[in-house]
Amino acid sequence: MEPGERVKCSPARCDWWIEFGGERDTVHDNDRIRDELWSVIYGIWDYIKNSGKFDADTMTLEWVGSLPGKREYRRLLGDYVLTQHDVLAQTPFEDRIAFGGWSIDLHPxxxxxxxxxxxxQRFADGIYHLPYRSIYIPALGTSQECHACHTITEGSRESQSRFVCKNPACGWIGNADVNAARTQLYRYNSAAGRAVTGRGGPAPLGPVKRQAPHGGTTRTTPQRVAA
Known part of the structure; x- marks a missing residue:
């Protein structure tokens, strides 16, 4: 697509759409994605100012973000996976906890x-249901499981506030609620890893790499100032 097709200018402002990173790891390649976005942003700004195709003599570039916004690099895996059919057909769910109104928005x-x-974009004919089953993380046993070694040993939950792992190879000691929260986070990441990679098994604690994640999007709007 030619540069002029990405740039839309009016007498008061210019807008352009810039997105990159969909074929990279949007977590670990964040700096490379940011640098590529910056290079294109300033290249387009140079094109606006110096190509002679835009009335941009009194326009200034006011601000460019430094943190690329990420799209769809995590996924929740509950008991039910919401599908495109559910959105477009507005499937009713008795356990709905919210309503969606945004379209299915696919970016290359x-x-x-x-x-x-x-x-x-794929639009539903109105709002659609978001079921609780699609977003919850199973919490059964998280108060007894050690987040550090992922074993359940009798008596580890010594009190309402104290957790002492009885696994001889571990022995983690700390706040029981903190331990339960970290166990839930581990389960969330494990479920996200299976949903994203399709390979099964536990995923590492931390960000999950999506096979083809969407990258950062930067929308920059130069404003006209007095000459």
Whole structure:
């Protein structure tokens, strides 16, 4: 897509759509994604100011973000996986906890380097249900399981506030609620890893790499100032 097709200018302002990182790891390659976004942003700004195709003599670039916004690099795996059919057909759920109204918004993984349109959207005919079963994390046993070694040993939960792992190879000691919260986080990451990679088994504690995650999106709006 040519630069002019990405840049939309009016007498008062210019807008452009910039997205990159869909074919990279948006967690571990964050700095490389940011640098590529910056290089393109300033290249487009140079094009606006110096190509002669825009009335930009009195325009200034006021601000450029330094933290790329991430899209869809985590996924929750509950007892039910909400599908595109559920959204478009507005499937009713008795355990709904919220309503969605935004469209299914598909962006090409190549971002600004894609030849296709920047977004393909699928709209429901109104709002749709978001079921509780799709987002909850099973908490059964998290107060007895040690978050450090992921074993359950009798008597580890010594009191309402104190957890002492009885596994001889571990022996972690700390606040019981902190331990339970960390165990739930581990289960969340494990479920997200299975949902994203499809390989099964426990995922490492920490960010999950999506096979084709969407990268950062930066929308920059130069404003016209007095000459």
């Amino acid at each position: 993984p190549q971002g600004m380097y894609a030849k296709e349109d920047g977004a393909k």
